[in-house]
Amino acid sequence: MTATEGNNLLQAPEPLTDIGVNLTSNRFDNCRNEIIEQAVSSGITRMILTGTSVKESEAASTLCQQYPENLWFTAGVHPHDASQFDKSTPAALKDLAMETACVAIGEAGLDFNRNFSTSEQQISAFEAQIELAIETGKPMFLHEREAFERQHEMLRYYRDQLKDAVIHCFTGDKKSLFGYLDLDLYIGITGWVCDERRGTELQELVHNIPLDRLMIETDAPYLLPRNMTKKPKDRTNRPAFLPWILLQISQCYQKEALELARRTRENSAYFFNLPPESLNDQTKEKIHDPVSDFYRL
Numbered sequence: 001m002t003a004t005e006g007n008n009l010l011q012a013p014e015p016l017t018d019i020g021v022n023l024t025s026n027r028f029d030n031c032r033n034e035i036i037e038q039a040v041s042s043g044i045t046r047m048i049l050t051g052t053s054v055k056e057s058e059a060a061s062t063l064c065q066q067y068p069e070n071l072w073f074t075a076g077v078h079p080h081d082a083s084q085f086d087k088s089t090p091a092a093l094k095d096l097a098m099e100t101a102c103v104a105i106g107e108a109g110l111d112f113n114r115n116f117s118t119s120e121q122q123i124s125a126f127e128a129q130i131e132l133a134i135e136t137g138k139p140m141f142l143h144e145r146e147a148f149e150r151q152h153e154m155l156r157y158y159r160d161q162l163k164d165a166v167i168h169c170f171t172g173d174k175k176s177l178f179g180y181l182d183l184d185l186y187i188g189i190t191g192w193v194c195d196e197r198r199g200t201e202l203q204e205l206v207h208n209i210p211l212d213r214l215m216i217e218t219d220a221p222y223l224l225p226r227n228m229t230k231k232p233k234d235r236t237n238r239p240a241f242l243p244w245i246l247l248q249i250s251q252c253y254q255k256e257a258l259e260l261a262r263r264t265r266e267n268s269a270y271f272f273n274l275p276p277e278s279l280n281d282q283t284k285e286k287i288h289d290p291v292s293d294f295y296r297l
């Protein structure tokens with residue numbers, strides 16, 4: 001991967017899938033198309049847009065229609081928004097889940113860190129979304145913060161009925177990592193792992209994730225990777241910055257970025273049941289000579 005001089009972009013060594021992009025965020029209001037096109041030409045050819053509420057999931061669905069070869073979305077209600085989860089929500093989510101571009105239920109889970117919704121509201125919204133995932137046969141895109149015990153218990157109870165699930169933006173400790181892996185879940189790693197202040201524990205843990213359970217994500221516009229040589233002035237993370245996360249993870253595993261790129265891409269395609277990818281010549285041309293570039297960095 002090369003960092004072009006004076007630029008903060010690294011070319012991906014192989015097409016990548018960013019499994020968590022909050023592309024409907026108002027921080028992208030004036031540049032959404034540019035952000036998508038920049039990502040695709042940096043080799044991030046597939047992005048899964050995170051649905052955090054019915055409204056955001058609907059907006060994500062609309063955006064996916066514009067870029068059917070590059071974008072898919074999840075439909076769900078984030079634990080912060082669980083207080084808005086009402087009687088009409090399951091039906092609205094189910095309608096979204098029926099769309100071909102909808103590849104998972106979520107972002108759902110428990111967040112006892114900030115408790116924007118009460119724990120009771122979070123648990124009942126989470127349970128309803130687990131049931132919806134079971135009913136629709138879709139995998140789950142999960143969030144968890146300071147709620148490992150309860151979330152693990154709920155997932156263990158339903159695990160044999162659930163197709164698959166990924167703990168997105170994993171930032172927990174060894175116990176929670178192994179607890180989730182024991183339930184045969186996937187783990188999503190963000191730029192948290194690039195953070196030299198609060199990501200060190202994760203840096204040491206990450207190699208424990210079996211390569212067939214690892215996926216990567218930017219969680220853009222949040223969590224700008226702190227290993228970037230030149231950070232953008234606006235501090236806004238973009239899906240095009242995903243290779244920086246790949247670079248950090250390859251150092252943690254002491255494995256080639258190319259191998260991790262391939263594995264995470266394959267895992268994402270399998271997990272989200274994405275169609276086979278046909279790269280156009282333009283994209284193919286841009287993803288060039290990856291291995292040697294990577295070592296020049």
Ligand SMILES: [Zn+2]
Nearest residue numbers: 107143168169
């Ligand atoms: Zn999250």
